[in-house]
Amino acid sequence: MKVLVIGGGGREHAICHTLKKSPKVDKLWCAPGNGGIAQAAECVPxxxxxxxxxxxxxxxNAPDLVMVAPDDPLALGMVDALEEAGFRAFGPxxxxAVIEGSKSFAKDLMQKYNIPTAGYAVFESSDxxxxxxxxxxxxIVVKADxxxxxxxxxxxxxxxEAVAAVRDAIDGGAFGGAGARVVIEEYLTGPEVSVLAFVDGKTLKTMPSAQDHKRAYDHDEGPNTGGMGAFSPSRFYTEEIAQQCMETIFKPTVAAMAQEGRPFKGVLYFGLMLTPKGPRVIEYNAxxxxxxxxxxLCRLETDLFDIFNAVIDGKLDEIEVKWADNAACCVVMASGGYPKAYEKGKEITGLDTVQDAIVFHAGTAAQGGKLVTDGGRVLGVTATAPTLDEAIRKAYADVRKIHFDQAHFRTDIGVK
Structure with missing residues (x-):
């Protein structure tokens, strides 16, 4: 089977790496891909x-399946266009996809269907x-819509600080059209947890819990980034909490989208906060x-290609999705200055000395026979082990073997 993956970051490298393991996938493309993805798939510009x-x-080229990974093409309707042209496409x-593309839509949906979330108000006027x-x-929390x-x-x-965020978004155009409307939310406290789920429109199967680290610097300081590292499973997400989330958040969200005439098929990401009053939804990703x-994905044992097809065909209930009983840690190595101004084109060395980790490329490019930095987030050094502490130790041991000028990484991924 021939598969095309859309995207060019660390997530797409992990998806390509996992699909490559499938005995059913004999041709893999990635558009546009990157310097590391080129080792697993044919990159197309x-x-x-x-x-x-x-x-x-x-x-x-007639791919048998197209996997649309990033948020932008999903929001633009790439899956619609592919399906209308007769191609099998994975993604909402x-x-x-508006469940991620508009935070005000997501908040209104949760309010309508009594899905627990923070109190909020929506504004287009900065005053x-x-x-x-x-x-x-x-x-208080300010979000671009x-x-x-x-x-x-x-x-x-x-x-x-909140006033400045509103002025920057609405009046200053800091996020372009995405910030013309803002959602202002109640501030919640508690551990954050990410739970991703395969969804086929009606059936939902969750993946192991994870936790992202958004802030640029140690101790959760500095500006928000796309993510400086993650680990799985969460130290706080118990079986009891998982069952509570399934009944009050996960199933109701899938049912709500179907009820609204927007059946969700693909991967639905639940960003949760485990507050003293119970789990609350912070955000959805599509x-x-x-x-x-x-x-x-480093913990997945079932063939990912089979899961994608089960989702597309609405037969997720017919497939068993198995996960390894282990833990994983991903440490992001970023360009100095990220998420603000940073330089590209720095040579990356030491990848051939990595022993335990898988290095997923996020912002790399081949240049003159060398691998160089080509983005803010450059590499995701990811290790698995029987315990989380051991996975963290392995990941950092290999991070310290990789070098490029002005490399920046947090030293506390998985600690909190």
């Missing part, structure tokens, strides 16, 4: 958001938003998370 380019490639259609913030006080590369959230500890995917 088509942007992930180029729907016409992807369709043209599919008409010429545009009308279901009205500021008045609301002054009335509510801090701490649309897709903002994982960076559109400000957890403001002061009123002034796809595999990054870097949670790198940690979670």
């Amino acid at each position: 088509i942007k992930a958001t180029d729907i016409d380019g992807v369709l043209a490639f599919c008409r010429e 259609r545009k009308n279901a 009205e938003a500021v008045a609301y913030i002054r009335e509510q006080g801090a701490p 649309g897709l903002a590369l994982g960076k559109g959230v400000t957890v403001a500890m002061t009123v002034d 796809r595999f998370g990054d870097p949670e995917t790198q940690a979670v």
